[in-house]
Amino acid sequence: MKNLLNFLVRFHHFILFILLEVLSLTFIVKYNNFQRVRFLNSSNAIAGDVLSEVSNVKDFFNLRRQNEKLATENANLRGELLSMRERDFNQLPIRSDSLMKLIPAKVINNSVNKQYNYITLNRGSRHGVRPDMGVMCADGVVGVIVNVSQNYSTALSVLNPRWTINAKLVNSNHFGPLKWEGNSPYLAQLNEIPYHVEVHEEDEVVTSGYSDIFPEGILIGRVVKVGQGKGNNYQEIKVQLSTDFNNLYYVDIIQSMVNVEKKQIENLTEGEE
Amino acid sequence: MKNNRLIWYIVAFVVIVLIQVGIMNNLQFSGLVNPYFYILFILLLPVNIPHYLLLLLGFALGISIDIFTNTPGIHASATVFASFIRPFLFNSYNFDEKEKVLVPTLHNIGFKSFVRYALLMIIIHHFFLFFIEVFSFSGFLYTLIRAVLSSIFTFVVVLISQFLIFRK
Structure with a gap:
C-alpha cells in the first residue's frame, strides 16, 4: 500500500497527464454525442457574446462588399417579382413551399480551413431556431443547425465531412450524396451517380428535397469535372460550390412547417413496420 | 508580489485567448497557415511552476480555445501534451536556482535559449494538434506542410510579442 502511494506521488504528473489526455480524446471521439458536450461549443452565452463582438468589428471593414451583394440580390428579386406579375396569379398552383419561413441570421463565426468546419449564428431558440433546420444564403446551401442556445446557434457547414447533403443533377434528376472533399473550400464531390447518366461540366447540382432539411431545388453548385471512380460502379463528379464560404455574412435559416407534418406521417409508417 | 503575478497571469490568459479567437482564427491563407499563437501562455509560465498546475493550466487553455x-478536445489534448513536455526541455538548460523563479521570456533567458525553447514547444504543439485534428495519417504530406508553415508563422508572432511586451 505504501509502495503504491509512493508510486502515485512520484509519478503524479505523468498520471495526471494521461488522465487529461484521455479526457481530451474522449471529447474528440464523443463529439457526435451533442447532448453530453452541450456547453463545449460556441453557441454558449459567453463564447457567443465574444464572437458577436468580433464579428461587429469585422463587419465594419466589409460594409462596401455587403452593400453590393445586397443590391444585386435586391435587383434579382425585383426581376423575379416583375416576371411573376406577368403571369395570371389565379393559375398558380398552391405550393407546399409557401409554408416555409426564413429566419435571417448573421454569421458571427466561421471557418474554412479546419478539417471540421462550423458556423456560429446570432439566432437561437428565442427566434424559433431548432436543431436540424437547414441554412442557406443568396448563393446556395450553407449548412445545417446542430446546436441551439437561447440567443445563438451553431451549424455544420457544407465544409464538414461529418455531413452529406442529398443532391441531385438538374438535367437528369439523378440523385446522390454530396460530400466535402476536405481540402479546398470551393470543391465537393457528388457520389453514387451511375455511369449511364450523362453528366457535363457546368451542369447544375441542387438539393433533392428527399431529406427534411432542405426543400427541393436550392442551388449547391456546378459540375467542374467528371471522371472515373476508383474501382466502383459510380462516376467521380467534382462540384464547385456556389456558396463562397470565405465570404459569408448573412444567411437564412429555413423553418419549414411541412417538415413537422412530414415527420409525423413518416414516424407513423415506421412504427407500423 | 505573488498576488501581482497571479493577476498578471489571469489577464494574460484572457488577453491571449481573445487575440487567438478574435484575430488569429480569422487569418486565412489558403487553409495552409493557421497560427495558434495562444501557446505563448504556456511558454510564459514560471520555470518553477508545479507540474500538475502546468498540466491543468494547459488543459484549461486548450479547452477555452x-x-x-x-x-472539443483537439486543442486541449495538444496543449496538455506541450505542457507535459515543457519541464523536460528545461532539463537541458543550466539555470541557477535564483533564475528558476523567472518567467522564461526572451529578455530573461537570452535570445539563443529562447529561440530554441519556443521553437521546440511550438513545433511539438502544432504537430500534435494538426495530426490529432485529421485523426489519421492520410494526406500526411499536406498535414505536414500545414504544421510546418503554421509553426513558422506562430513562432514569428511569438518573437514579435517578446520584443513588444517584454523589452526592458
Whole structure:
C-alpha cells in the first residue's frame, strides 16, 4: 500500500497527464454525442457574446462588399417579382413551399480551413431556431443547425465531412450524396451517380428535397469535372460550390412547417413496420 | 508580489485567448497557415511552476480555445501534451536556482535559449494538434506542410510579442 502511494506521488504528473489526455480524446471521439458536450461549443452565452463582438468589428471593414451583394440580390428579386406579375396569379398552383419561413441570421463565426468546419449564428431558440433546420444564403446551401442556445446557434457547414447533403443533377434528376472533399473550400464531390447518366461540366447540382432539411431545388453548385471512380460502379463528379464560404455574412435559416407534418406521417409508417 | 503575478497571469490568459479567437482564427491563407499563437501562455509560465498546475493550466487553455472553435478536445489534448513536455526541455538548460523563479521570456533567458525553447514547444504543439485534428495519417504530406508553415508563422508572432511586451 505504501509502495503504491509512493508510486502515485512520484509519478503524479505523468498520471495526471494521461488522465487529461484521455479526457481530451474522449471529447474528440464523443463529439457526435451533442447532448453530453452541450456547453463545449460556441453557441454558449459567453463564447457567443465574444464572437458577436468580433464579428461587429469585422463587419465594419466589409460594409462596401455587403452593400453590393445586397443590391444585386435586391435587383434579382425585383426581376423575379416583375416576371411573376406577368403571369395570371389565379393559375398558380398552391405550393407546399409557401409554408416555409426564413429566419435571417448573421454569421458571427466561421471557418474554412479546419478539417471540421462550423458556423456560429446570432439566432437561437428565442427566434424559433431548432436543431436540424437547414441554412442557406443568396448563393446556395450553407449548412445545417446542430446546436441551439437561447440567443445563438451553431451549424455544420457544407465544409464538414461529418455531413452529406442529398443532391441531385438538374438535367437528369439523378440523385446522390454530396460530400466535402476536405481540402479546398470551393470543391465537393457528388457520389453514387451511375455511369449511364450523362453528366457535363457546368451542369447544375441542387438539393433533392428527399431529406427534411432542405426543400427541393436550392442551388449547391456546378459540375467542374467528371471522371472515373476508383474501382466502383459510380462516376467521380467534382462540384464547385456556389456558396463562397470565405465570404459569408448573412444567411437564412429555413423553418419549414411541412417538415413537422412530414415527420409525423413518416414516424407513423415506421412504427407500423 | 505573488498576488501581482497571479493577476498578471489571469489577464494574460484572457488577453491571449481573445487575440487567438478574435484575430488569429480569422487569418486565412489558403487553409495552409493557421497560427495558434495562444501557446505563448504556456511558454510564459514560471520555470518553477508545479507540474500538475502546468498540466491543468494547459488543459484549461486548450479547452477555452476549443469552445470557440467547436473542436472539443483537439486543442486541449495538444496543449496538455506541450505542457507535459515543457519541464523536460528545461532539463537541458543550466539555470541557477535564483533564475528558476523567472518567467522564461526572451529578455530573461537570452535570445539563443529562447529561440530554441519556443521553437521546440511550438513545433511539438502544432504537430500534435494538426495530426490529432485529421485523426489519421492520410494526406500526411499536406498535414505536414500545414504544421510546418503554421509553426513558422506562430513562432514569428511569438518573437514579435517578446520584443513588444517584454523589452526592458
